Amino acid sequence: MTVDVIKLNIREFLSKQLLPLTRIRDLGDGDSFLEKGILDSTGVLELVGYIESEFGVRVEADEIIPENLDSLDRLSAFILGKKKIVS
Amino acid sequence: MYKFNFYYSLPFWGAVLFIAVFNRLLRHRHMVLRKWFLLIASFLMILSLPNLSLIWALSILGLSLITYLCGATLGSKKGIYGRTARKFIAGIGIGIVLLYLAFFKYHFLQKIIVSALGFSRASSFQFVFLVGVSYFSFKMIHFLVDSYRTRIENLSLLQYLNFVFFFVPFISGPINRYNNFSLQEVSSSRADWKAGLERIVHGLFKKFVLAQILFPYILGNQGTQLDNLSLSGLILGLYSYAFYFYFDFAGYSDLAIGTARLMGIGLPENFNNPFLKRNIRELWTNWHMSLTNWLVDYIYWPIVRGLRNQEFFRRHPIALSNIGMVITFIICGMWHGQAPHFIIWGAYHGVGIAILTIYQRQKRKVKNAILQSYFHSGISHALGIFLTFNFFVFGLSLFVLDLPQLLTVAYGLFR
Numbered sequence: 001m002t003v004d005v006i007k008l009n010i011r012e013f014l015s016k017q018l019l020p021l022t023r024i025r026d027l028g029d030g031d032s033f034l035e036k037g038i039l040d041s042t043g044v045l046e047l048v049g050y051i052e053s054e055f056g057v058r059v060e061a062d063e064i065i066p067e068n069l070d071s072l073d074r075l076s077a078f079i080l081g082k083k084k085i086v087s
Numbered sequence: 088m089y090k091f092n093f094y095y096s097l098p099f100w101g102a103v104l105f106i107a108v109f110n111r112l113l114r115h116r117h118m119v120l121r122k123w124f125l126l127i128a129s130f131l132m133i134l135s136l137p138n139l140s141l142i143w144a145l146s147i148l149g150l151s152l153i154t155y156l157c158g159a160t161l162g163s164k165k166g167i168y169g170r171t172a173r174k175f176i177a178g179i180g181i182g183i184v185l186l187y188l189a190f191f192k193y194h195f196l197q198k199i200i201v202s203a204l205g206f207s208r209a210s211s212f213q214f215v216f217l218v219g220v221s222y223f224s225f226k227m228i229h230f231l232v233d234s235y236r237t238r239i240e241n242l243s244l245l246q247y248l249n250f251v252f253f254f255v256p257f258i259s260g261p262i263n264r265y266n267n268f269s270l271q272e273v274s275s276s277r278a279d280w281k282a283g284l285e286r287i288v289h290g291l292f293k294k295f296v297l298a299q300i301l302f303p304y305i306l307g308n309q310g311t312q313l314d315n316l317s318l319s320g321l322i323l324g325l326y327s328y329a330f331y332f333y334f335d336f337a338g339y340s341d342l343a344i345g346t347a348r349l350m351g352i353g354l355p356e357n358f359n360n361p362f363l364k365r366n367i368r369e370l371w372t373n374w375h376m377s378l379t380n381w382l383v384d385y386i387y388w389p390i391v392r393g394l395r396n397q398e399f400f401r402r403h404p405i406a407l408s409n410i411g412m413v414i415t416f417i418i419c420g421m422w423h424g425q426a427p428h429f430i431i432w433g434a435y436h437g438v439g440i441a442i443l444t445i446y447q448r449q450k451r452k453v454k455n456a457i458l459q460s461y462f463h464s465g466i467s468h469a470l471g472i473f474l475t476f477n478f479f480v481f482g483l484s485l486f487v488l489d490l491p492q493l494l495t496v497a498y499g500l501f502r
Contacts, residue, residue, distance in 0.1 A: 017451070018451075040368065041383060041387060041388075041391075041408055041411075041412075042404065042405060042408035042409075042444050045391065045395075045404035045405075045407055045408050046404045046405070048404070049401070049402070049404045052401075061392035061393065061395055061396060062392070064388070064391075064392055064395070065236070
């Protein structure tokens with residue numbers, strides 16, 4: 001699985017579950033979800049649930065922090081890191 | 088020691104002017120010198136607060152040193168501490184801060200401890216109020232949690248003491264974060280002075296003109312007994328209270344932000360047009376923002392992370408978030424006061440946000456084009472603002488009136 005595929009999947013999830021398409025198109029890979037108002041606290045938890053079911057990784061409580069989740073870049077790096085550990 | 092109230096008295100403004108001018112004169116000197124000057128000035132200013140004696144100021148210094156030592160240990164680059172040991176050190180620090188906060192915040196606890204130690208008989212007990220205790224405690228808890236997560240940058244004892252003791256936000260915030268504070272130069276420019284003075288003028292106008300115009304009309308000040316209050320009187324009282332509350336606190340925040348700017352220090356914003364927001368979640372993220380952000384980071388997220396270890400909550404993120412939100416707001420209510428009506432007020436807002444969250448998720452599933460077009464229309468937006476403001480205003484009755492008073496008003500309205 002590549003970074004691009006992960007980002008595409010997350011964009012699709014965000015547009016289906018949380019955002020209108022117009023806003024998701026404006027979202028840069030490095031943009032902060034929290035600063036841009038893309039996700040509220042509930043949205044973060046929904047996103048984490050999606051990551052676990054879609055990518056087969058387990059996100060621990062201590063890992064639910066902006067450093068891991070707060071942009072497409074950070075999320076894809078986090079997921080790839082988790083998948084490497086699993087494999 | 089000469090005593091005066093912050094922001095309400097001329098001696099305070101005279102002292103601010105002296106500190107700001109002297110700080111500006113030091114702008115070409117070494118930053119450490121400026122920070123020592125600010126620390127000494129802040130300590131003296133805090134000592135000038137009414138009801139704050141030297142002994143209590145020294146107790147804050149002692150608490151600061153304990154929390155600094157915990158934070159410095161957690162931030163140590165040697166990395167010799169395992170996860171359990173790190174949690175233990177952070178837990179000890181946070182526990183001590185919480186005990187200190189609870190001692191000054193809750194009368195019954197203070198009475199028990201003071202009587203048990205034999206300093207005062209229960210019958211002659213006088214409650215000691217420590218101004219600013221919540222605000223510096225919150226800053227210390229943030230510092231300890233972020234030290235545990237190794238997020239603290241540029242740590243030094245001088246910076247940390249300045250962070251805790253900086254007199255401008257000491258009594259009521261805004262609640263600053265360590266990294267935001269420690270990385271600043273504490274050196275003011277001409278532009279800082281211009282912006283700071285403008286902000287102070289805005290603050291003075293809000294707090295001492297607009298809020299004072301509304302003050303005679305707020306609930307409880309209308310000259311009518313609560314049991315004789317008409318529905319229109321109640322609505323007027325609550326609406327006035329909402330705007331009074333806003334102008335008074337947003338005015339104070341302007342004064343604090345503007346005064347800090349005179350010393351070249353940026354403080355976080357506290358209000359962003361909260362009464363023009365479309366829903367109660369947006370209102371709260373724009374009302375007393377530095378406290379809301381603190382509650383989310385240091386109450387909501389720890390609760391949610393803890394509960395998420397259970398499989399049910401892992402599979403139901405909305406339920407998890409809603410429970411976290413209700414508990415967070417109940418704690419927020421308990422922080423505002425000891426009486427049961429504050430807990431009800433907190434639960435009211437927590438449940439309000441929980442219902443909103445469910446409604447927003449259901450709204451996304453609606454396929455009907457007309458309804459979707461309505462959801463994005465100006466009418467829907469305006470209705471959202473109206474309903475949100477009135478939800479907040481109605482909630483104020485739970486905040487302002489205790490339970491017997493609420494029953495008196497309800498009885499008067501419906502008899």
